[in-house]
Amino acid sequence: AVTAFSNTILEDAKTNNVEHRIAIVGFASGSNNNLNYENTELLTAETVKYNAVTDDDYKNALVVVNDGDELNSIITKAIKNIDAKGATKADLGLEMASNIFANNPVTDNRQRVVVFLTDGVPTSYRNFEFSVANAAILNAYQIKNTYDATIYSVGIFDRETSGNKDVNNFMNYVSSNYNEEKVLSRNKRETTPAAAGYYLDVSDVSKLSEIFTTIVEEAIIHTGEFDDVTLKYTLSKDFCLTSV
Secondary structure, three states: OHHHHHHHHHHHHHHHOOOOEEOOEEOOOOOHHHOOOOOOEEOOOOOEEHHHOOHHHHHHHOEEOEEOOEEOHHHHHHHHOOOOOOOEOHHHHHHHHHHHHHOOOOOOOOOEEEEEEEOOOOEOOOOOOHHHHHHHHHHHHHHHHHOOEEEEEEEOOOHHHHOOHHHHHHHHHHOOOOOOOOOOOOOOOOOOOOOOOOEEEOOOHHHHHHHHHHHHHHHHOOOOOOOOOOOOOOOOOOOOOOOO
């Protein structure tokens, strides 16, 4: 699905002669339990763990999609290096996404988009942890408000997890459904945004490619600007112009 997502962006880059760029971040374990940030890393030509990432690494993580009309091999390698093993340190993943934007200032009219994809609840071990969730929400707040980025959160959950109030609130708050939320409280009622287009609950994994295609079409596909446009319309023979 991620490969299809990247190839769709590549095709738009070639069709419209624009320079789309992609960075891929993995987030799993933290430093607790002697896991030493297992699978929490920048996924580039060389995988760099969270605790070893430099500003140059963040700068270089954003890779041009089009490499000789083919998908950049760095992106292909990064996708192959994705590993789902570990906890779900969502806070560290979004922190790295924020640092990528911080080290790649926009000098032209670029759209910034984050796709936050997870099959686990925010935690450093197994169960939902408010400390991890709130750190992730705060990082998402910075991404949306400091870097003017749109965040799509995509959850691959079973029915019980997707129906959990805290999980639902968390995924909504991370996404661009809510741009001003910074804290998820334990007694917060379940959120139901009027336009819930930025949190996508994927109960069927086979639909994931379709979800990614929708995100590309909504947020990334290039639309050119036009000046001095003339529209021509052929009127039917029954047309009648009336002046009042």
